[in-house]
Amino acid sequence: MEAYDLQLEKLKNGEIEKIEVTQENFFLFRNAWASREDKKYFVGEAHHNGDITYHYDPTVL
Numbered sequence: 001m002e003a004y005d006l007q008l009e010k011l012k013n014g015e016i017e018k019i020e021v022t023q024e025n026f027f028l029f030r031n032a033w034a035s036r037e038d039k040k041y042f043v044g045e046a047h048h049n050g051d052i053t054y055h056y057d058p059t060v061l
Helices: 004-013 023-034
Strands: 019-021 042-046 052-056
Touching (some): 004 019, 004 023, 019 023, 023 052
Antiparallel strands (some): 019 052
């Protein structure tokens, strides 16, 4: 699996449309996400089983 810091950069650059994060990998994702200055633009949609789908939205205030 590709590291989440690389996936976040690809998501920001439009190379991928979304990142699927499982409940088990959330803290790995969070560590990569929390270190970014643009973290507020990564928007997550929680699913019933604890998984989250993230997309990048530069229009978030």
